[in-house]
Structures are given as C-alpha cells and as structure tokens.
Amino acid sequence: MKLPDLMLTGWAEIRAHKMRSFLSFFAIAIGIATFFYTLSILSQRYEDIDQTVKISGQGRISTSTSHALTMTQYQDFLHLLPANTSLSLVTDWGNWGTSPWYKGQEITKMGLVGVLPSWRDVDFVYRLEGRFFNWQDIENKSRVAVIMVRPREKEADSSWSTYGPDPENPTIALEELTYRHNLLNQLIQIGQETFTVVGILHIPPVKDDPRFLSNRDYISLIQIPYTTWYDIQPSYRDYFETNIRIVTGQENTANTAATQTVSFLRSQFGPEEKPDIQFFRDTVKDYIQIAYAELKKMLFLGFIAMIAGGIGIMNVTMAVIYSRTKEIGIRRALGATQWDILFQFLIEAMLLGFCGSAAGMLLGYGALLRTAEDVSQMTFSWWVVVLSVLIGLFTSFLFALYPAWQAAKLKPIDALKYE
Amino acid sequence: MVIQCKDLLKIYFSGEELHALDGVSLSIQKGEFVSVMGPSGCGKSTLLNILGLLDQPTGGEYFLNGTPTARIKDSVRSRLRRQNIGFIFQSFNLMPRLSVLENIALPMRYSGIERKLILPRARELAQQVGLEKKIYNTPQQLSGGQCQRVACARALANRPSLILADEPTGNLDSKSSQDILNLLQQLNQKGLTIIMVTHDPKIAAGTQRTIHMKDGKIV
Structure with a gap:
C-alpha cells in the first residue's frame, strides 16, 4: 500500500476511534508542549549567551x-x-x-x-x-x-x-x-x-x-x-x-x-x-550549568509525559488491533503483506503523534507567550520545531511498534475467523 | 492446470488430533467451475483456505498455477494471493467504514497499481455487478445481495485467474442467491476458474463439477 493510502486509512481510523485517539493525542500534546517550551528556552538562552559573548x-x-x-x-x-x-x-x-x-x-x-x-x-x-x-x-x-x-x-x-x-x-x-x-x-x-x-x-x-x-x-x-x-x-x-x-x-x-x-x-x-x-x-559556564540544571528538571517532566503519551498510544494501538483483528484478516486475504499491516498501524500511530506534536507546540508557544518577559525578544529556532515533531513521531513509532508487529504476524486465517 | 493437490493433510492439535483434511488429492483445470459440498465440519472451508493460501497444510503438496506453495515465505504467499486469487465470503467481509467504491478498490491498493488507475477500474467493476449508482454508499446501506455483489466486484479487482467462494449464497434469499450464481456463471464463461463451497444442491447444480467431502476426505 502506498503512503498516501496508508495515511488516508490511518486518518479514517483515528476519526473512527475518537475518544481513544483523543486520549493519546492529549498525552503526546502535553509531553511535546513541555519539550517545546524547555527546548525553546534552552535555544533562547544559548542565543543570548552567543550574543553576549559576541558583544563582551x-x-x-x-x-x-x-x-x-x-x-x-x-x-x-x-x-x-x-x-x-x-x-x-x-x-x-x-x-x-x-x-x-x-x-x-x-x-x-x-x-x-x-x-x-x-x-x-x-x-x-x-x-x-x-x-x-x-x-x-x-x-x-x-x-x-x-x-x-x-x-x-x-x-x-x-x-x-x-x-x-x-x-x-x-x-x-x-x-x-x-x-x-x-x-x-x-x-x-x-x-x-x-x-x-x-x-x-x-x-x-x-x-x-x-x-x-x-x-x-x-x-x-x-x-x-x-x-x-x-x-x-x-x-x-x-x-x-x-x-x-x-x-x-x-x-x-x-x-x-x-x-x-x-x-x-x-x-x-x-x-x-x-x-x-x-x-x-567562567561566568558563562556557571550560567549554563545553572540554566541546564533547571532545564533538566523540565526535560525530565517532558520525558515522563512522553512516556505516558507513548503508553497511551500503545494502549490505543493494542485495543484497536483487538477490535480490528477481522479487518486485518480481510486485508491479508486481499493481498496485504505483513509489512503492509505493520506500516498501516505505525502510520496511524505516527499521524496521531504528529497531530499531538503540533498541538503540543501550540500549547508550548502559548506557555512561552505567558511567561516571556518580553515577547518581542523571543526568537524561535527551526531546530526546536523539528526536534519536537521528531520526538512526537519517534515516541509514537516506538510505542506502536510492538502492537503493530503483533498485528502483522497474525495468521490470515486466524484473523479472519476472529469474531 | 490451475490447481493440483496431492495428499493434503490438515491436522488441528487441540488436546487431541483432529484431521480436518485427510489426504485430499485434487486437480482443477483452467476455466472450470467446481462446487464443493458436504456436511458441516467435513473440511470444505479448510480446503478452500488452503487453496486460497490463507492457511498452510500440515502435509501434502499444493501447486497453484504450477508453483509449489507448501514451504514458501509469507510475503510470497501474499503476492501469489494478490495476483492469482479473488475471495468471496459468506459474510461478505466488506470494510464497514469504506464506501462501495473504496471496498472494490482495496485489493488494488495492495497490488502496486498506479493510483490514478484504481478508482476508474473500481467504477468499471461496480458497473459490471450493477452497482454503479451505489458506489458512494457504505455496506450498511446495502442489502445482503448487493453486499455480495460488491464482494464479487472486489474479488475481480486484481484480475485473478481463480475465484474462491466460501458459501457465497449462505446469507442470501433465493433470488439474490440465483443472481450471485448467475454472476459467477458469467465470470466463468469469461474464462475464470471458480471453486465454490456450498450447502445448497440447487446452487451446486449450476456448476460444472461437484466435489463431495466427508470427514476430511473427497468421496
């Protein structure tokens, strides 16, 4: 199955399981918001240090x-x-x-x-x-x-x-x-x-x-x-x-x-x-150390939220697989390979991860706006956006891998007979 | 020869050994329309699943279009299934959330056909089974007979050489059953090989040959 078809199928399934999808989406969004916020501050601090060292x-x-x-x-x-x-x-x-x-x-x-x-x-x-x-x-x-x-x-x-x-x-x-x-x-x-x-x-x-x-x-x-x-x-x-x-x-x-x-x-x-x-x-080094210690705590919180999000995705994918075992059998009967099934569930989870990341970044941005001393001085680095999306996608991928593999290795006949 | 089986054996181990197929040997020529009959639990569906590469025999040999299938990888089985076989099930097995058009298109999504060719071909098949006006409906909006016609169209999507139908009329009224039989006969006349499991002697009478099974054996 081609990627656009996998994505369309994934999107349809996300919409069909609204509540489950929302819970995973929400957990991922919270995790990514924390990451985005922390990484943005980290990026801003490094930029400030760069500028201050340049001037000093x-x-x-x-x-x-x-x-x-x-x-x-x-x-x-x-x-x-x-x-x-x-x-x-x-x-x-x-x-x-x-x-x-x-x-x-x-x-x-x-x-x-x-x-x-x-x-x-x-x-x-x-x-x-x-x-x-x-x-x-x-x-x-x-x-x-x-x-x-x-x-x-x-x-x-x-x-x-x-x-x-x-x-x-x-x-x-x-x-x-x-x-x-x-x-x-x-x-x-x-x-x-x-x-x-x-x-x-x-x-x-x-x-x-x-x-x-x-x-x-x-x-x-x-x-x-x-x-x-x-x-x-x-x-x-x-x-x-x-x-x-x-x-x-x-x-x-x-x-x-x-x-x-x-x-x-x-x-x-x-x-x-x-x-x-x-x-x-030494002043710069001390500042970085203090800033890093403070940000490490936040990154840890973000990490915990991402684990929670990942477990949510795993749980949703597991539940979806049980409720769609028959569908897996039909797809296998129609010619889907194990890889097709694996990719279908991975893409579905990663789509959820992507949406969660996008919402998380918006949340994080909102938090930055609220806590920033001066909004006009805030700069956004593309690497923070890219890294946040990658973290969201990778978490979804990682936690969906096991259930997706379980789905892929179902025998077509066992899946077809499942009621 | 489309199908050649020799001493097919299927044993289920659930506490005690259950011989679902017990040395079935069978040959089916290209263009044949064969029905398989027998009492419940005689191994009809097991045979069909093995012929459709959905299940593997415990022993024996099975050649599909001359290709040995007993010890091939799962990916090769999927490819052979996709390229050679179309399935029609008693309970239709349509995707409830997909439209008629998307259901018919589904096998083509796995076969690597160029995307822009998929929907026109699905439309053509819907027309062939008389459902051109229902292509945007979902299966829940169709009658049993219409659902089975969608399943027939879907089975034809990848232009298979073999159609395997597992009690395709089992859930249908007599008129719809006759319609499906007529449709299968038309397909057979166009050169398709069809193997159909049925309980209904009237339906079996509409095929060219009937294989009777009992206790996992052809009788």
Whole structure:
C-alpha cells in the first residue's frame, strides 16, 4: 500500500476511534508542549549567551587593584599583554553623592567615573550622541564629560525628582533633565569644576540589552576622562579601586593575559598585591550549568509525559488491533503483506503523534507567550520545531511498534475467523 | 492446470488430533467451475483456505498455477494471493467504514497499481455487478445481495485467474442467491476458474463439477 493510502486509512481510523485517539493525542500534546517550551528556552538562552559573548568579547578577564595606574604604567601594562588586546581602566564611583548642577538646578546624586577611550571597545550597546573621549582628552586631563543616561520610563517620575538631600529643594533626575534639555555641548558643574558635555550615551532598555552576563547599567552616570578624575580628586588616588578589564579577542590567550596581569601588578605595587582575576568564560559556564540544571528538571517532566503519551498510544494501538483483528484478516486475504499491516498501524500511530506534536507546540508557544518577559525578544529556532515533531513521531513509532508487529504476524486465517 | 493437490493433510492439535483434511488429492483445470459440498465440519472451508493460501497444510503438496506453495515465505504467499486469487465470503467481509467504491478498490491498493488507475477500474467493476449508482454508499446501506455483489466486484479487482467462494449464497434469499450464481456463471464463461463451497444442491447444480467431502476426505 502506498503512503498516501496508508495515511488516508490511518486518518479514517483515528476519526473512527475518537475518544481513544483523543486520549493519546492529549498525552503526546502535553509531553511535546513541555519539550517545546524547555527546548525553546534552552535555544533562547544559548542565543543570548552567543550574543553576549559576541558583544563582551572573547578572552575577557577582569580584576581590580587598590591603586591608581598612571598612563605610563598603562602603556607598559598594555605592551605586556597579547597583541590587539583591549585594556580598559575604570575608576571607582568615588564619593557616592556627586551632585552636578546645570544652570542653577541641582541634579539628583549620581556616580562619577573616570574612564579611558578603550572603555568603548567592548560591551558598547549604547546610542552615542556627540563624541566619546579620545586619548587627547586623557593627555590634557580635559574637563569634558559624557553623560550615560537611562531611558526615561515615565514622565516626571516623582521618586526621582524629589530624591535629594533637601525635600524642600527637589533635585531633578538626569533622565528628566536630558529629556527636557539638550545637554550636548552645555556646561555642567561638578564640585568646583566646570565640564563640557561632549557626548550622551543612551543606555538601552533592559529588554533590549544583550549584556545579561556582563554588567548592565541600571542607573545614570557621568563619565569623565580617567586622568581628569584623579586630577580633580587627587586624594582618591590611593583610596579607591581601579577596575581593570582586559579583552584579548581570543579565548586561548586569556590565561596568558591573566598571568601577565598578576605579575605586572605585583611588579608595580609589591608582592602583597593579590588581584582576583575573573574569567568571563567562567561566568558563562556557571550560567549554563545553572540554566541546564533547571532545564533538566523540565526535560525530565517532558520525558515522563512522553512516556505516558507513548503508553497511551500503545494502549490505543493494542485495543484497536483487538477490535480490528477481522479487518486485518480481510486485508491479508486481499493481498496485504505483513509489512503492509505493520506500516498501516505505525502510520496511524505516527499521524496521531504528529497531530499531538503540533498541538503540543501550540500549547508550548502559548506557555512561552505567558511567561516571556518580553515577547518581542523571543526568537524561535527551526531546530526546536523539528526536534519536537521528531520526538512526537519517534515516541509514537516506538510505542506502536510492538502492537503493530503483533498485528502483522497474525495468521490470515486466524484473523479472519476472529469474531 | 490451475490447481493440483496431492495428499493434503490438515491436522488441528487441540488436546487431541483432529484431521480436518485427510489426504485430499485434487486437480482443477483452467476455466472450470467446481462446487464443493458436504456436511458441516467435513473440511470444505479448510480446503478452500488452503487453496486460497490463507492457511498452510500440515502435509501434502499444493501447486497453484504450477508453483509449489507448501514451504514458501509469507510475503510470497501474499503476492501469489494478490495476483492469482479473488475471495468471496459468506459474510461478505466488506470494510464497514469504506464506501462501495473504496471496498472494490482495496485489493488494488495492495497490488502496486498506479493510483490514478484504481478508482476508474473500481467504477468499471461496480458497473459490471450493477452497482454503479451505489458506489458512494457504505455496506450498511446495502442489502445482503448487493453486499455480495460488491464482494464479487472486489474479488475481480486484481484480475485473478481463480475465484474462491466460501458459501457465497449462505446469507442470501433465493433470488439474490440465483443472481450471485448467475454472476459467477458469467465470470466463468469469461474464462475464470471458480471453486465454490456450498450447502445448497440447487446452487451446486449450476456448476460444472461437484466435489463431495466427508470427514476430511473427497468421496
């Protein structure tokens, strides 16, 4: 019998045994829904990791030291590291509570950090208005600032605008200020110093920010050149930490870079310097392990549901065979071979498995829509769809094989005589 | 010669040995219309099942169109059955959920005939048995006589050389029985070899030769 005929026959039999078919279909659908949901999340996580690693750079390590590095030390350090390495130094936030002023209006307290131009080499997910710092700004210790501003979520957020040292004299949040005024090329006052705003970095909303494994920016900041930061606050030099970020561009050079970093910092600041080197690959590995452990539990549940579905299919196929023994005999008398009978029951079960898989995927999709933080960020991989269908088909095939074989090996005359 | 049997033996083992066929030797020529008669349990249907390759003899030889069939594989038996034999059963054995047309087409679905040729051929056969207006009906919507005519048409689907009919008129009234006999006679006149098991001497009288059986033997 040809495949289209087998499928038509199978479909007719599924329709003829509605209740039994529905129960198997339902169990398969539940199993596939769990698989589809779990695999989709797994696929999404791997895609997120891929994207975050792409943005964060290969061979990324980070550490910190309690000393400030001079630009000469920076150059020496960079020369020690593998070729094409990006080395970025970022000062601490300093004395939390910097209150800049703009045209007589106090801006809500925020962090003030000193950075190098290499800061933008990796993890640069911002929309830049104006320009970023250049090495000339570093050399000249220029009084220039780049404002890093969060997306403005709602108009005149009262908690932002009233949060300040003096409730009688409310401050304005930087987000609100940048929304109301174009600060580019404007002057802002930080302490005793006046800075020109040369650039505005717009932080993407969290849902559009792929850096979920590296640091996201949850608050607005003002950046100034690294050298300027120490210039206006010289006492901070031996007081706050300097964060060091090294991206070699290749995973296999990360270890070398780590060794060189430790030896460089010890050579500069003494043997008591014990930098804690953090490898980005370990962060990724830990994340995968946690995600995998969580998903393993769900896959186990899906597996149990599929076993239940499979047993349902087996049960239905067995019952169908008993009720159709005579029919098997007639088909054999009309020339059907054992293979024809075997395929007929397998195709029937696999059709049920296919329909169950399709319904399961819809269920799983619905569950994803309900649980997703942001639907627009969800991506669907074809391999998840194909794998879910294959799991459904394979389960039906596997569990229908034994009863179908029992049907196929019935002797034609015994089947014909069965009442 | 379409059929040649020598010393066919069929023994059932259910506590004690039961000899359903006890050394049956038989030859049937091409184009013969043979009836098999005898009391219930004499082995008529067992003989027909063995001749139709639905069952295997315990001993003896059976040649179908010159091919020995005693020790052949199940797949070869299925092929021989499909290519050479058409069955007509007392209880019709039609598929209840299939239409008349699909019932007639069913043997062709297993014979590898090109799909587009199957339904036109089934229609032609329905017309041949006078059921062209009932092709979309299911067996439940037909009378006994009509069901048996569908079974006749189905038996002819793969253009067999041999028709085996197991009491085809057993469930029919006398008029319908006569119609089926007439139909079988027409087919026989077209060259088909027919072997028919019957209890009815009037029906047997309409065949060319009658074989009488008793206690598993031809008498």
